Amino acid sequence: MSTVITIIVIYMLIVLAIGFWAMKQTKNSSDFFVAGKQLGIIAVAMASFSAAISGYVFVGGPGLEYKLGIGTLWMTFPTSISFTMAWLILGKKMRFLAETRDCMTVSDAIYARYQSKGASFLSAIASLVGLVLYLATQISAFAFILSPIFGLSFKASVLIGMGVVLVYSVAGGMLAGVYTDVFQGSLMAVASLFVFGYTLLHGGGMANMTATLANKVSPEFVGPFGLVGPSLAIGWFFCLSIGIVGQPQIAHKFYMIKDVKKLKWGPALAGLAGMLGGLLWLGVGLVIRYKVEIGELAALENSDYAISIFLNTYSPKILAGIIYAGIISAVMSTADSFINLASASIVRDMPKLFDKHISSEEELKYGRLAVVLLSILTVIVSFIFGTKGIAILGAFGWGTFAAALAPALGIGLNWKRGTKEGAFWSILIGLVLNVGLEVSKRLGMSFYQDIFAPLKIYNGTLTLVISIIVYIVVSYMTSEPELDHDMRAVMDS
Amino acid sequence: MNQNDTWVKVLLAGAILMLIAQIAKLPILLVISFPVVMVSWMTLGALRKNKVGKGLKFSLISLYIIWTVGFLAMTLMENSTFNGTVLGFMPSTAIMIYGVWLLPYIFGTLVYGFRFDKDYLDENDIVKFEKQLGHETELH
Numbered sequence: 001m002s003t004v005i006t007i008i009v010i011y012m013l014i015v016l017a018i019g020f021w022a023m024k025q026t027k028n029s030s031d032f033f034v035a036g037k038q039l040g041i042i043a044v045a046m047a048s049f050s051a052a053i054s055g056y057v058f059v060g061g062p063g064l065e066y067k068l069g070i071g072t073l074w075m076t077f078p079t080s081i082s083f084t085m086a087w088l089i090l091g092k093k094m095r096f097l098a099e100t101r102d103c104m105t106v107s108d109a110i111y112a113r114y115q116s117k118g119a120s121f122l123s124a125i126a127s128l129v130g131l132v133l134y135l136a137t138q139i140s141a142f143a144f145i146l147s148p149i150f151g152l153s154f155k156a157s158v159l160i161g162m163g164v165v166l167v168y169s170v171a172g173g174m175l176a177g178v179y180t181d182v183f184q185g186s187l188m189a190v191a192s193l194f195v196f197g198y199t200l201l202h203g204g205g206m207a208n209m210t211a212t213l214a215n216k217v218s219p220e221f222v223g224p225f226g227l228v229g230p231s232l233a234i235g236w237f238f239c240l241s242i243g244i245v246g247q248p249q250i251a252h253k254f255y256m257i258k259d260v261k262k263l264k265w266g267p268a269l270a271g272l273a274g275m276l277g278g279l280l281w282l283g284v285g286l287v288i289r290y291k292v293e294i295g296e297l298a299a300l301e302n303s304d305y306a307i308s309i310f311l312n313t314y315s316p317k318i319l320a321g322i323i324y325a326g327i328i329s330a331v332m333s334t335a336d337s338f339i340n341l342a343s344a345s346i347v348r349d350m351p352k353l354f355d356k357h358i359s360s361e362e363e364l365k366y367g368r369l370a371v372v373l374l375s376i377l378t379v380i381v382s383f384i385f386g387t388k389g390i391a392i393l394g395a396f397g398w399g400t401f402a403a404a405l406a407p408a409l410g411i412g413l414n415w416k417r418g419t420k421e422g423a424f425w426s427i428l429i430g431l432v433l434n435v436g437l438e439v440s441k442r443l444g445m446s447f448y449q450d451i452f453a454p455l456k457i458y459n460g461t462l463t464l465v466i467s468i469i470v471y472i473v474v475s476y477m478t479s480e481p482e483l484d485h486d487m488r489a490v491m492d493s
Numbered sequence: 494m495n496q497n498d499t500w501v502k503v504l505l506a507g508a509i510l511m512l513i514a515q516i517a518k519l520p521i522l523l524v525i526s527f528p529v530v531m532v533s534w535m536t537l538g539a540l541r542k543n544k545v546g547k548g549l550k551f552s553l554i555s556l557y558i559i560w561t562v563g564f565l566a567m568t569l570m571e572n573s574t575f576n577g578t579v580l581g582f583m584p585s586t587a588i589m590i591y592g593v594w595l596l597p598y599i600f601g602t603l604v605y606g607f608r609f610d611k612d613y614l615d616e617n618d619i620v621k622f623e624k625q626l627g628h629e630t631e632l633h
Contacts, residue, residue, distance in 0.1 A: 070586055077589075081556070081597035084605045085531075088549075089538030092614055096622060099630040206581030214575035214583070222582070223572035224589040230520040230568050238511075238527045242534055260619065260632045264609040271602045278594070411504070414537040415497050457515045465515070468508040468530070472501060489625035493618055 007321025015329045022176035041262035045269035046185035047178045051249040055141025055331045056394035063304035065285025071226025074233045078241035079274025083267035086244045091263045093413040094254035100486040106248040107349040116420035122427040124349035126404035131342040133397035136381035138335040158382045165335040188326040189273040192280035199283030202314045209290045216293040235458030243402030245410030343370035399460020403430035407471035422475030430467035504533040528560035546612025555600035563593040
């Protein structure tokens, strides 16, 4: 374990050095929230990859696969195409929009498109809700990695993780997160390939693991839908692919690109990294379940420990150290991005809606204060939901964004007939329905058990589909909007 | 005829079918309808000057076929009995891994990159945008 800890310490020093450098570069709110709009494509692609997966894939994914089988991979398999969807549907429009308005958040884009304070306010609320859920996912993943290494309880690890992220975020803003993503994202993508190799080695090859698990668990476990069934699996694939256009942590990255023509190879880079991360999910979940089934390991008390057990038991210490440190820094950088986005919602979006203007320096000051308050909220959510399954918690956050924001943003920027009423009702219904259904599910409420549980579907997909229908139907039912000439230029591009 | 309006109507039809499929527990209808929603939405993003470029059109048609055929095959194949492996996985899982996961990267993501200048954005688009805007930008 000393080798692992040494690597983690060295790795963390590099990450903190990046954070310190970023702090020196952060002089105003534009630097803090959108990295000064000066990023190259590698930075944007790797930051998008890290924002889309990180702790959710590296910790939650293998745990979920250990429990439910190969079908859980539909949560990560969208990465081969989802970045292309985001780039194709949003990339050009969001980047052009940044040239016409002072846009830093998704709510800014919603306001620019619809000239509606109501829709913009709701999108800020949706961003806040989803971002806190996502933050809790990251911090919980951090805790699952930290607790076995240092022998700490889950709650103590959550507090330490949040503290580290807090210092990092308050100091470096978005720049720290983005440049850490470039470093750790590249390393994690390559390390995932090595981990996958070791899973094949210790499992006696994929065919052996497949045959053993088919016989000892069930053929469905290693079938394409695992133990979850086709409707839920397809639902995951749908919502986690096209739902990307509603993710603020991806969408706002387009504001940061320096040269619009660099949008060209972003999806290929981010997609490749995402697919390598998917190999880690595939290999680790299967090999740990295989080892349990042949009696080599005891059944896991919590499936989210699958990655820790694999690294501690079956991989070289250097690789384990790199993966542990990579996950920790992935969590730090991703949480940093989320926390800064959420604070942007509080200090930029909310005051604007109430016609309160605050200076860039005040935005920076209050933004840092908002980060502290959000951290406290995140710790509470982590305590409540963190041990229930990281991948599921991550999917809750993703589904909330998708249902609330994807139609208003993804259809709205490509269809002039879309109206502010359509956007308002789509965001409201998507947000309330998704959060309502997910909370009802977790609380085991009888109406959910009677009506929705038997459908065996993913709430995010159901609510996203309803949100799409609401957006289009309400838009057709209300009068065609008169677009500002700059917005028309963006949409004609 | 505005192509965006047409594709939004296709998107709406696909979404309604998806809703019915989920509520009525019809996985086959879900398999048929979800690619319609994904491809029509991507088409909205790919439209330029009211049409989709050749390369992106090929890409979108390919994706539609991969998703529809791939998911139909996986849903209809027998997954409750084990009859050996293909390339390390059960036959239906092999379709999932090598078909539905890998092929979209080749036919979707890479095609987007290779056809970017011809089908998605070039210098003329930026010039036209600036002209419509009435001032220069930092897009170059």
